[in-house]
Amino acid sequence: MQMNEPFTHAIPILHTLHEHGHQAYFVGGAVRDVLLGREIGDIDIATDATPDTVESLFEKTVDVGKEHGTVIVLHDGVSYEVTTFRTESEYEDFRRPKEVAFITSLKEDLLRRDLTINAMAMDINGEIIDHVGGKQDIERKRIQTVGDPACRFQEDALRMMRAVRFLSQLGFELADETAEAMKKDKHLLANISVERKKIEMEKLLKGRHCQQAIQLLISTKLYEELPGLKADRLHESFQAFPYYLLDGLDEIWGAFIHLLGLDKEEAVSFLKEWKLSTKLLKDAIAISQYVDCDWDAENMFKAGEHVLLSSLKITQLKHERRIFFDELEAAKHSYDALPIKKLQDLAVSGKDLMAFRQKTSGKWIAEELDLVKKAVLQNRLENRKEAIEEWLKACDQQLEND
Ligand code: ATP
Numbered sequence: 409m410q411m412n413e414p415f416t417h418a419i420p421i422l423h424t425l426h427e428h429g430h431q432a433y434f435v436g437g438a439v440r441d442v443l444l445g446r447e448i449g450d451i452d453i454a455t456d457a458t459p460d461t462v463e464s465l466f467e468k469t470v471d472v473g474k475e476h477g478t479v480i481v482l483h484d485g486v487s488y489e490v491t492t493f494r495t496e497s498e499y500e501d502f503r504r505p506k507e508v509a510f511i512t513s514l515k516e517d518l519l520r521r522d523l524t525i526n527a528m529a530m531d532i533n534g535e536i537i538d539h540v541g542g543k544q545d546i547e548r549k550r551i552q553t554v555g556d557p558a559c560r561f562q563e564d565a566l567r568m569m570r571a572v573r574f575l576s577q578l579g580f581e582l583a584d585e586t587a588e589a590m591k592k593d594k595h596l597l598a599n600i601s602v603e604r605k606k607i608e609m610e611k612l613l614k615g616r617h618c619q620q621a622i623q624l625l626i627s628t629k630l631y632e633e634l635p636g637l638k639a640d641r642l643h644e645s646f647q648a649f650p651y652y653l654l655d656g657l658d659e660i661w662g663a664f665i666h667l668l669g670l671d672k673e674e675a676v677s678f679l680k681e682w683k684l685s686t687k688l689l690k691d692a693i694a695i696s697q698y699v700d701c702d703w704d705a706e707n708m709f710k711a712g713e714h715v716l717l718s719s720l721k722i723t724q725l726k727h728e729r730r731i732f733f734d735e736l737e738a739a740k741h742s743y744d745a746l747p748i749k750k751l752q753d754l755a756v757s758g759k760d761l762m763a764f765r766q767k768t769s770g771k772w773i774a775e776e777l778d779l780v781k782k783a784v785l786q787n788r789l790e791n792r793k794e795a796i797e798e799w800l801k802a803c804d805q806q807l808e809n810d
C-alpha cells in the first residue's frame with residue numbers, strides 16, 4: 409500500500425530500530441484508520457526492543473510507563489508511543505494486567521489486543537499484517553473481539569465499552585457472539601474504574617452513530633453498570649440527540665444532563681459520580697441550565713458568552729437537530745453589544761456607593777449595585793458615574809413621594 413503522511417514522517421523511527429537489529433511496526437488505531445480512510449490520530453509503534461533500548465536509541469524520549477513497555481519518542485516535533493511487544497498474562501480483578509511480559513513475537517502482541525479492527529500492524533513498506541481477520545471485519549463493518557469474547561471480557565471488562573464506542577464512531581455492527589458475551593457478562597463492568605469508563609463514554613457520545621450505541625447500551629443492559637443511568641431516562645429524544653455536532657466536553661456533558669432531565673442537585677451528584685473535574689462540572693451545569701431560556705440582556709450577562717453560545721447550540725439541536733449559525737452569530741452580536749460584561753465594568757463600585765451614601769458597608773451595597781446593573785443592562789441608565797448618581801437620587805425621591 410502506498411504510504412502517506414503522517415506515517416512517512418515516522419519512518420525514520422522504524423529505520424533506527426531496524427538498523428539496530430529490531431523489529432518495528434505501526435500498530436493499532438492508526439492502521440485501522442488508514443484502512444478506513446479516516447483521519448489518522450496518534451501513531452503508535454510496536455517493537456521487540458525493550459523500553460531501555462528504545463530510550464538509548466533516540467535522543468528525545470519521555471518515560472510514560474516503561475513498566476508497561478511504553479516510551480514516547482519525540483521526532484521532529486511529533487511524539488510517538490513506542491511500545492515493546494508484550495502479553496498481558498495475568499489479570500487482576502478483571503481490570504489491569506497484573507504484570508506484562510515483554511516478548512519478541514509481533515503476532516502474539518497483536519493477539520492480546522481488544523478488537524480485530526484494532527489488532528493489525530503495518531510494516532515500513534505499507535504492507536498490512538493481519539492475523540485476526542481485521543481487514544475483513546473492516547470491509548464487513550463488523551466489531552468483534554480478538555478470540556473468544558467471554559474470555560477477553562473476563563480479562564478486561566472495559567473492552568465491552570470500547571466495542572460500543574467504536575460502533576458509535578464507525579457505524580459498524582457488533583458480531584453476534586460478541587454481543588451475546590456482553591449481555592451475559594455486563595456485570596463485570598462494575599469492576600472497572602469510573603475514570604476508564606468516562607473516557608470511553610465521552611468518545612461514545614461524540615460518535616456519529618451515538619444513537620445506535622446508546623440503543624446497544626440499553627439492549628445489552630450495559631448502562632446498568634454506568635453511573636446514574638436509568639432506563640426511563642434514556643428515552644427517544646435522549647438517544648436521538650446529535651452530540652457529535654457539539655464541541656467541548658462541557659457541551660457534551662451539559663447536553664447529557666439536560667436531556668436526562670436532571671435538576672441541578674441531581675446533575676451535580678450525577679457528574680460527581682462520573683468524576684468530572686470541578687471546572688468541567690461547573691461549566692456543564694451552567695450550560696445545561698440555560699438550555700431553552702429566554703435570552704434577555706440579564707440572562708446573557710449572567711451566562712457569559714461561552715455558556716450563552718453553547719446552550720443556544722444545544723437548544724437548536726434539541727428542537728431542530730441542526731445548528732443555525734446565523735442565529736449563533738446574532739446572539740454573539742447581542743452579547744458584544746451589552747453595555748457591561750461583568751460587574752466591574754459598571755462605572756460605579758461599592759466604594760463609590762459608600763461615598764455617595766455616606767454609609768458604612770453592608771448588604772445594601774450588593775442590592776444597590778444589582779439595581780444599577782439591571783438598569784444599565786436594560787439600557788434605562790447610562791453607564792456613567794454622574795448619570796448613575798443622578799439616577800439613584802431620582803430613585804430616592806420617588807421612594808419618598810410614594
Ligand atoms: P483512538 O483513535 O480513539 O485513540 P485507538 O485504537 O488508538 O483509538 P487506544 O485506546 O489509543 O485506541 O489504544 C491503542 C491500541 O491499544 C488499540 O488500537 C488496541 O490495539 C490496544 N488496546 C487499547 N485498549 C485495549 C484494551 N483494553 N485491551 C486490549 N487492547 C487494547
Ligand code: MG
Nearest residue numbers: 437449450452
Ligand atoms: Mg490511540
